[in-house]
Amino acid sequence: MGAKTMAKDVKYTTWVENEVGIQGVAGSLDGELAVTVSSPLKPVAGTNPEQLIGLSLATCLNATLQAEEKRHGLLHESVVRVKVEFGPDEPGYQFWLTAYVKIPQVDRATGAAMLATAEQRCPVAKLLAGSANVQVQLVDEFPEAEA
Known part of the structure; x- marks a missing residue:
């Protein structure tokens, strides 16, 4: 497209x-x-599409960040946590994804640059890019996970 x-x-x-x-x-x-x-x-019991899409984004983005850390001569310390919300839409349903990214071993500007590069290289992030329902945020601390 x-x-x-x-x-x-x-x-x-x-x-x-x-x-x-x-x-x-x-x-x-x-x-x-x-x-x-x-x-x-x-x-x-079982896995649902919400978990699968969240894990796909978290895994792909963090694997791409791991490559960026290596390229910068850093140990892998990044963590990606994705919140997936599910609710009604007309017609049907929709997802809202927020990826929280922590890269603790670098300053904020370096982390932001590394994340921007990772978003451009990660196949899942590229697939979801442009959706108003997907947000990616660099954070120093993760928000509390609600049940």
């Missing part, structure tokens, strides 16, 4: 499938990943 058009140089491919909807087991076609999925609105 707004992305650059480039020839594909695919480094990894996976196929995942969900045939059960919101309750049951979904996963990769190669059998390496099997996840019990459930609704966050029901008292049933």
Whole structure:
């Protein structure tokens, strides 16, 4: 859509499938990943889409920050914590994501520059970029996590 058009140089491919909807087991076609999925609105064990998208952003962004730390000759100390909220929309539902990023071993200006670079390089951050429902914030301390 707004992305650059480039020839594909695919480094990894996976196929995942969900045939059960919101309750049951979904996963990769190669059998390496099997996840019990459930609704966050029901008292049933399992992982939900909210957790998966939050973990995708947290993992990808922090892995990209880890590469930035290494490029700066630093040990990996960054932490990414993502708050995912879910609520009604018309029609259906929507998510709101706020990624809180802590890079404790650098000053704020350096951390902001590293985070800006990571946001430009992280595939998940690039995928979500431009959404009014996604915020990324550099923090000195994480806000309290509500249940």
